[in-house]
Amino acid sequence: MATLRQLAELIEGRIQGNADTEILRVMPIDQARVGDITFVSNPKYLPLLKSCQASAVIVAPGVEAPDSNLLISTNPYLAFAKILTFLQAASPSGKGVMAGALVADSAEVHPSATVCPGACLGERVRVGADTIIHSGTVLYDDVVVGRDCLLHAQSVVREGCRLGNRVILQPSAVIGSDGFGFAPDGERYYKIPQVGIVVLEDDVEIGACSCVDRAALGETRIGRGTKLDNLVQIGHNVVVGEDCIIVAQGGIAGSSKIGKHCTFGGQAAIAGHLKVGDNVMIGGRGGATGDVASNQVLSGLPLMPHKQWLRATMTIPKLPEMRKEMQQLKKRLDELEALMKEN
């Protein structure tokens, strides 16, 4: 619970109305009741304010709603997220290594960390302060995990990989699986040992069942603040810059280097050994087959400017008709030419 005044301080916002209003929960505008705070970031929902029973509403500057308690923020969506975090935060009282956890003698777990029953930690693993490791998680030998991390059930971090601070692994995320490297030996394939590691920098989040392969030699690296959705594939020796967003079922093939602040839509793919610049947005199911310069919004396979792709894909259903028309044009032209010859 918090007063509106406390929340205004938290988000550095301004109050219009009663600052002593007590807030228990954050709720969507159509479900909010007394004790709830809600938010309007999209102006089209402003008319809903009239019938809304929320005790307070987070809005952008300039909104008129004389009957409501308003919490005014220049970024209402971010303010909503921060308030939600504040009201949710259970102090994660470190429980240490719980009964049923399997921890090697040489592992070092910070006393304020929590290792749940059924988690397995290998030799020389190090776990930082306030980190929580859920049941069923497996950390191989020599893994290093920073502080304030959250490793969900069944996540795996293989030997020698390193996680920064505030890293989140969703359930069944796999960090450090072998890169997919084989040397042809006649018709057969000889496995190339993958002896590198994976480094996840601070504030990285990896989605459920997403896989980040270890490097063949050297390291695969995911930059600070980058977020991977579920079922994403990152090949060996890939480097992803800071503050990137990779949506579900996307993939980056081996050795490609991605700049910072890129966003790749669902099922989008980057072929191997490519360079992608900064601030590149690739639409859902887009596919990069060559290098990509910075500051572009692209879609399609091959990639093209997003607006061009929208036009091009609208033409595809008309292709059979276009083909027929072209044959008609040809026929008419044949006839005209014949007629000209006659004359």
Place this chain on the structure above:
Amino acid sequence: MATLRQLAELIEGRIQGNADTEILRVMPIDQARVGDITFVSNPKYLPLLKSCQASAVIVAPGVEAPDSNLLISTNPYLAFAKILTFLQAASPSGKGVMAGALVADSAEVHPSATVCPGACLGERVRVGADTIIHSGTVLYDDVVVGRDCLLHAQSVVREGCRLGNRVILQPSAVIGSDGFGFAPDGERYYKIPQVGIVVLEDDVEIGACSCVDRAALGETRIGRGTKLDNLVQIGHNVVVGEDCIIVAQGGIAGSSKIGKHCTFGGQAAIAGHLKVGDNVMIGGRGGATGDVASNQVLSGLPLMPHKQWLRATMTIPKLPEMRKEMQQLKKRLDELEALMKEN
């Protein structure tokens, strides 16, 4: 083992031949021997009946096979499935909480349920009658699982999510991972806590390594009888109706609402915040980028009627040739126009 008479009662079918024939197994028509029952649902396989050694054959009405014991059903494929289930059914003698299972004191497990070694159940978890929870499965605090469920190894159900009756989770299915929600804060991203849950209604099946994200607020819901194949992604706040089929590697982005009795082919995708009606079929790798009305068979990206898509994609390999032809037409037209001017 069962007699043909028992099986006929089970499927409400009719026997032509010896009702006392004993049946041990169900086998495909080309491998069936004495003691086996087989089935023919596709008429093109009827000629195989002559050489088939099965003790009995499930067929549709109207099939002539005077030398075989026939079990006649209006739906032979369904009859086959029911007989296979009947002959397979091992009475799942509830073993309770087995040694090596890690179950919180406040969890309530029905005495007829089975919790295998290495499974982890959190605080206040409830597990219904005859449910089987395999090794390595993790149920977070406050999870509710109905009766007759089957949760395979390494599946994860996160805090507060609810499973109905007869729900099946294949290995490594993830229920209740965080939705992919971040509020931009300059170039960085601030994580929006995902405080909702997932509800899987009765008779839902979730494939191996498929992920159903918990809602940001409220719930993500999969309707009664819906089946997800492997490696499927369901975003936060999605609602899928009853009796849908989502084939492997498909994905539904956040907040989309799907009607009932829809079928989405492999790798098909639905963008976020869309509405899809009832009885919609989308072909493999189709992609919905806008709302979809009920009762349609669609394919492609953008979606178009499936038959139109078949024609359009057949044109794609001919595009370079079409382009060349068009340039030739243009040239011929230029020449004709010049000729006309001269005259």
Place this chain on the structure above:
Amino acid sequence: MATLRQLAELIEGRIQGNADTEILRVMPIDQARVGDITFVSNPKYLPLLKSCQASAVIVAPGVEAPDSNLLISTNPYLAFAKILTFLQAASPSGKGVMAGALVADSAEVHPSATVCPGACLGERVRVGADTIIHSGTVLYDDVVVGRDCLLHAQSVVREGCRLGNRVILQPSAVIGSDGFGFAPDGERYYKIPQVGIVVLEDDVEIGACSCVDRAALGETRIGRGTKLDNLVQIGHNVVVGEDCIIVAQGGIAGSSKIGKHCTFGGQAAIAGHLKVGDNVMIGGRGGATGDVASNQVLSGLPLMPHKQWLRATMTIPKLPEMRKEMQQLKKRLDELEALMKEN
């Protein structure tokens, strides 16, 4: 550590320089220092040899580098892989069933095998010599695992499935999940029991979070030496031949039969009930919707020869322009025809 002489014997190569040079590690050409061996398989990197500090370099015959110790091989990339394997190989001293592993009494584990803490082995499981089973892995009843296998954390092998020798499962690989089979019963779906198994032949590798479904009846089979990358889906009753490569996020739908020595790129898909011949290469995101004859390089959906696909996809961005041009041609033709009529 090894001398250059030992490494030359290992790869059956030839030395030019000092055979007693001591080698500790394999490193990429731009990071190699004294004590390292590096390799040049791509001639464009040969100029880097001059400034390289490596103690020796693996090269193809014909390379001139008088100041370097050369290890000459007709297949430098394969030689590199073999040397890396040799230098990495830690003798995997079998640790038997370790404390914290949960192994059924009827399971038979070879004394030279290793079963790590937290691994679960069901009834009658058999594990061969020198096989390593990592923490959190679950083998259901009646699973058979050969010798020299490596089963990583959280991998699952369901009941009755069989793994040959030298099989590798990356973390969270799922072998033997139920095939996706349902019989329509009105609007509802009735689950068809999946009572077959999966067979992984010798030298198969399965990537992280990849799924190989058990057969409905009979078996799903992955041929000797075939390698699956991460997040790959193999449907029930599929047969994949020997020495195939299936790159990440690809999928093969139920009952399709793939020949030997095929390579499928990332996100490529094969529809169900198809036959694909030997030595077929399908490019990234290609999709087979019909049978495919042997010895072809194909791409696209529908599949076409790869070179044709490259040309066709280059035309797609130009479609709106083509359409406009065609309308202009039509207009010009209309005018010409009108003009002809007048004359």
